[in-house]
Amino acid sequence: MSAFVRVSGPPNSNFLVGYPGISATLPRIEGKVEIRPLVGVSAPVNISLVTIALHRRETIHPSADSVTKKHLAAPRKEITDIVGKEMLLYRCSAGREHESILCMDLPFVIFIPYGRGGEEVARRVPPASLQLPSRTAETFYELVVTVQQGPQDQKKYPFAVPVQRYDTLSTFGMYNRPESAERVTDHLVTLGISLPRWSYGPLDPVSVYIKLSPNPDWLSKAKKVTIQKITVGIDEEIIFNHEGDEPTRKVKTLAKTTQAVGVKMPEAGYFTNLGLVFPAKDLRDNAGVVPRGQKEFPMYAVNGFTTTGTLYKIEYYLTVKAQMSSARDILLRQPIVVCPFDHAGCKEEMEAIEQAAKDAAHVTPDNPMLPASTIVRSNDPEGLRALGIAIVGGVRKPLIE
DSSP: OOEEEEEEOSTTSOSEESOTTOGGGOOEEEEEEEEEESSSSSOOEEESEEEEEEEEEEEEOTTTTOHHHHHHSOOOEEEEEEEEEEEEEEEOOTTOSOEEEEEEEEEEEEEOOOSOSOSSGGGSOOOOOEEOGGGSEEEEEEEEEEEEETTTEEEEEEEEOOOOOOTTOTTSGGGGSOEEEEEESSSSEEEEEEESOOEEOTTOEEEEEEEEEEOGGGHHHHTTOEEEEEEEEEEEEEEETTTSSSOEEEEEEEEEEEEEEEEEOOTTOEEEEEEEEOOOOOOSOTTSOOOOOOTTSOOOSSSOOSEEOSSEEEEEEEEEEEEEESSOOEEEEEEEEEOSSOHHHHHHHHHHHHHHHHHHTTOOTTOOOOOOOEEEETTSTTGGGGGTEEEETTEEEEOOO
16 A cells, blocks of 8 residues: 655744754754555555655756757756765564554654765755756755655655755855955056955945056056056856866856046056945746745745855856056956845844754754654554544544544
8 A cells, every 4th residue: 555655844944944054053954754544544554664865956957048059968967965864764673574554753853964074075065955047057955755665665755845055144254354356467557456245145235446556666657557447247157067077167247337437547546446236136027926936946036146066166256357558458356255145134044043053052963852753553552543533333434533
C-alpha cells in the first residue's frame, strides 16, 4: 500500500530556523515527516526505512537568453549536492523486511553548514536560492524524503525549501568602512576614488567621491590636460563554470551616470562627488498586483546579487571612467557587494538576527534534543484512533469524539 508523505515545519514558522551565513544563529531546518496511508485511509503501510536530506540543485545554460544560440549551444548543465548530512529517521527492527504502520510522525533537524572547520565543499555555506532571468542559472533546495517500502519499492518525495543568505547585509560594520582605490593609465593624471560603504541593495543610493590629480613631476604637461567627462556605472559580471576548464563571462551594465566637466586640469586637482541609485526590479505586474512566486525561490527586488555557487558566480563592480584630451582615459573597477535587501530591510533584520543568536545558544548541534517520534503500528490496541477511525460492529467508521 502506498504512503502519503508530508513534511511540516514548526508551528507558525518556516522550516528554516536561524540565518544562513551567520554562524552564531546555528542555521538549521526543523520539522517533522508525517506518513499516513494514501489509499483507503486506514489501510496499513509497509515501511522499512525513512531518511531525509537537504539537496542543493544547480543548473546553468549560458545561452538560454538568446533564442538563436539556445538550440545550438550545449544542453543545460545540472548538479545535485547533499547539504549537511542525510538523516536516518526510522529503520524497522533487525530481521524484518518491513513493519506495518498506521501512522508515523518523525521529527528531524538538519544543520546547514556555516563555513567553519575547513574548505571542503560539505562545510561551505550554501549559496542562496536564485533564478536568473531566462533561467541562465539557478540554485534551489529540496528536502528529499526517501521511504523504503519492502525490499523493492523505494520512493523519493521532494519538498521545496527557499534558502536566503544574510552575510552580505549592508548594515554590518565591515561593509561600512570607507574603501579607496587609485589608478594611473599614463604618467600625467591619477584617478582616485573613495566609497563610504560597499554593500548595496535595491534602490540604495551609491555615492562615490572622485579625485583627479596631476603628476607633480610633470605639472606643466598635466595642466594642459582637459577633463572632458566622468562616468560612473555599476557592472554585473556572471562567470559560468568558474571552477571548470572553460569559464564563460557575461558582463552587463546595470546603471550609469555621466557628468560633463570640460575644464583644464587645476594644479590642486579636480574633486567631485557622483551618485546613482542602485537599480531595483518591480515585483508588481501591470495591474499593480504582486503575483505568487515560485515556491523554490524567494521574491527578490533585484535580478541578481553577489553569490558563488559550484557552476556559476556573480560579481559586481563600480566602474569610474575619466575621459580626457591630451591624456589617455582612465578606467577604474572597484569590487562591491550586492545584497538582496535594501538598507532599511537590513536594519529591520538586525534585531531578529540578535534574537536568533540568543536562541541558538541553547541548541547543541551534537544533541539537538528532538521530541520523540510517534509511531502507531497496525497491531497496536486503539491504533485506528490515531487516524480518527473506530471499529463499530466490525465496520470501520469515522471517530466522532
